[in-house]
Amino acid sequence: MTTALVTGASDGIGLEFCKVLASRGYHLVLVARREAVLNEISASLVAEHGIKCTVISCDLSKAKAAQTLFKATQKQGLEVDFLINNAGLLHNGFFTDLSLADQEKMMTVNMLALTSLSHLFANDMASRQGGHILNVASLAGWMPIPNQNIYAATKAFVLSFSQALHDELNAAGTGITVTALCPGYTATKMMDNPDQGAKLAIPAGMMQSASQVAEQGIDACLKGRALWIPGLSNRFTAAITHLFSKMALAKIAGSFYRKNLSQFSAQ
Ligand SMILES: NC(=O)c1ccc[n+]([C@@H]2O[C@H](COP(=O)([O-])OP(=O)(O)OC[C@H]3O[C@@H](n4cnc5c(N)ncnc54)[C@H](OP(=O)(O)O)[C@@H]3O)[C@@H](O)[C@H]2O)c1
Numbered sequence: 001m002t003t004a005l006v007t008g009a010s011d012g013i014g015l016e017f018c019k020v021l022a023s024r025g026y027h028l029v030l031v032a033r034r035e036a037v038l039n040e041i042s043a044s045l046v047a048e049h050g051i052k053c054t055v056i057s058c059d060l061s062k063a064k065a066a067q068t069l070f071k072a073t074q075k076q077g078l079e080v081d082f083l084i085n086n087a088g089l090l091h092n093g094f095f096t097d098l099s100l101a102d103q104e105k106m107m108t109v110n111m112l113a114l115t116s117l118s119h120l121f122a123n124d125m126a127s128r129q130g131g132h133i134l135n136v137a138s139l140a141g142w143m144p145i146p147n148q149n150i151y152a153a154t155k156a157f158v159l160s161f162s163q164a165l166h167d168e169l170n171a172a173g174t175g176i177t178v179t180a181l182c183p184g185y186t187a188t189k190m191m192d193n194p195d196q197g198a199k200l201a202i203p204a205g206m207m208q209s210a211s212q213v214a215e216q217g218i219d220a221c222l223k224g225r226a227l228w229i230p231g232l233s234n235r236f237t238a239a240i241t242h243l244f245s246k247m248a249l250a251k252i253a254g255s256f257y258r259k260n261l262s263q264f265s266a267q
Pocket of ligand 1: 009012014034037060061087088089090137182183184188
């Protein structure tokens with residue numbers, strides 16, 4: 001049976017990836033910072049699906065976290081054939097009001113850890129002639145977004161990196177597929193987390209469920225797609241971004257975010 005490693009497995013879309021994979025018989029490696037939460041999830045998935053589950057607590061914002069995590073999997077003899085780079089951070093708000101340390105952490109988790117894990121596990125997968133990498137980008141990566149500028153830029157990085165890597169590994173005949181998943185607004189704690197600066201008010205009708213996003217992401221990855229945008233309205237939004245210049249998109253997104261961002265303390 002195949003083993004999948006999911007980062008950000010303790011909550012939101014990552015937890016749903018784990019549930020979908022466990023229901024399909026995958027063994028799992030659960031990665032996030034909160035070890036106690038991961039242990040509870042592991043116990044429940046093992047009891048329900050009879051799979052093997054390994055918990056590795058890891059803070060991906062720390063230096064060389066990806067290398068430490070990769071070594072931990074090797075030490076435990078785990079052969080990861082499916083890597084899901086899902087862990088991600090979001091900070092909303094005016095650029096100079098947000099702490100620089102938080103912005104640096106966001107760049108480290110969203111880009112550096114994802115890239116390093118892709119490199120380490122792709123090498124390992126190539127030695128076994130195959131595997132899957134699913135990188136969670138975002139619809140936010142399709143446009144510059146004032147007041148969410150670094151987050152959107154990190155997701156543009158994930159999108160571009162993953163699409164290029166898909167072609168590169170495919171052309172080299174490695175047997176490894178790489179998929180960029182671009183969810184739109186998804187109902188998780190990320191959309192309502194006071195640690196992230198300002199809160200973005202989104203009408204419930206614009207939100208997808210985390211389980212829908214996870215199920216579609218895994219299906220797209222197993223089909224070897226380079227890109228998947230879950231939801232018709234999100235695919236429509238991505239398509240119309242091609243009709244505008246980047247600066248026009250920044251102005252449209254900026255006006256939306258300025259109208260809909262509010263401070264958590266004022267709630
Ligand atoms: N929600 C949305 O609207 C939306 C839309 C598009 C894309 N996305 C992307 O989808 C992915 C998952 O987001 P989500 O909405 O499910 O977020 P979430 O509910 O806030 O969950 C984030 C997960 O990442 C883990 N995490 C956070 N910081 C970490 C760190 N330093 N090291 C290791 N793990 C860390 C958290 O676990 P611990 O706290 O236990 O570490 C948690 O399991 C992200 O990449 C996000 O950018 C989300």
